[in-house]
Amino acid sequence: MTQPDTSFTADGILSLLRSKGMRVTRSRRGILKALFNATSPLSLVELQKQAEIEGGVLPDYATVFRMMILLDGMDIVHKVNLKRSCSYYELSDPSRHYDHLVCVECGKVILLDMPCPVAETEKQLAQQYGFTGLKHSLEFFGRCAECSAPPASAPETASGPAIV
């Protein structure tokens, strides 16, 4: 009858884990809390730091790593392509879309809250190529308004540091 939890909350996910024989631990609670508090994708190190258990104690890096593998396998989170040197994760609320706008200069990541621009394309591809279970990854990269603006008096040509 009633399903465990349809609302995609930390508690709902914890219940789901429990219902599959997995355990709810302080680390897991902390990691989920960090994910739900996040405003943009987090790397494993960031997740670890923000998953503080209590009194400055952090879960082990390997614990975070394994937890994310687990959540990814359950489609609760997904990796985001930020063109950086390590993995970034964010929640996969099934009722939302996750397309991003990334500034290659300052690293800012904006989650695009717009109707998915490739939903139709995705359906067409499924038909045309016979692919099943299609998902997509869509990121826009560019220079944000602040980073595009000339720094007042520096007629910079181009180039510069930037987070490659």
Added chain:
Amino acid sequence: MTQPDTSFTADGILSLLRSKGMRVTRSRRGILKALFNATSPLSLVELQKQAEIEGGVLPDYATVFRMMILLDGMDIVHKVNLKRSCSYYELSDPSRHYDHLVCVECGKVILLDMPCPVAETEKQLAQQYGFTGLKHSLEFFGRCAECSAPPASAPETASGPAIV
């Protein structure tokens, strides 16, 4: 209004390098040849193997690595997000688009030769958020027809899908 080379060929790129004071070497020729022969994105190791100089001699891995950094910086190639553990590169012919359809089971990568489905969105974002120099990365992930089909006696034939 004639530019050195508008055709985006290996020779054209080599000329460009030369015109910037860079040198045309056997390794570089081999790497470009490998890129132009490729039918899907290549990893550094794959590029190295396919950039054979002569008589089984391969360019050094570091050479390939540095060459790709160079080409990426010149927008002659770009990295492709294949959700794998290493970098994949392909050419960036300015007259084409590079959106992909990837099978998560067998790894097949299909370059989508369709009008870019997010060209409009990209323009809107530039206006709405003030981003400049927008580019995007768009990949579809799923299971291809063959990998979706049940392993046993698959009655393929009639309604033929595959139009690769």
Added chain:
DNA sequence: ATACCTGCAAAGTCTTTGCCTTAGG
């Protein structure tokens, strides 16, 4: 002749795994 490149090798970074201990249910 002179920069620029290459090859070699070492160092770096992030990811992944093994193993024993801890603790959730």
Added chain:
DNA sequence: CCTAAGGCAAAGACTTTGCAGGTAT
């Protein structure tokens, strides 16, 4: 209790860099 999870540490996998000798121009 019994077994999944955590902590620690080592091993992997790629990437990145320093240098000395080679080579395109």
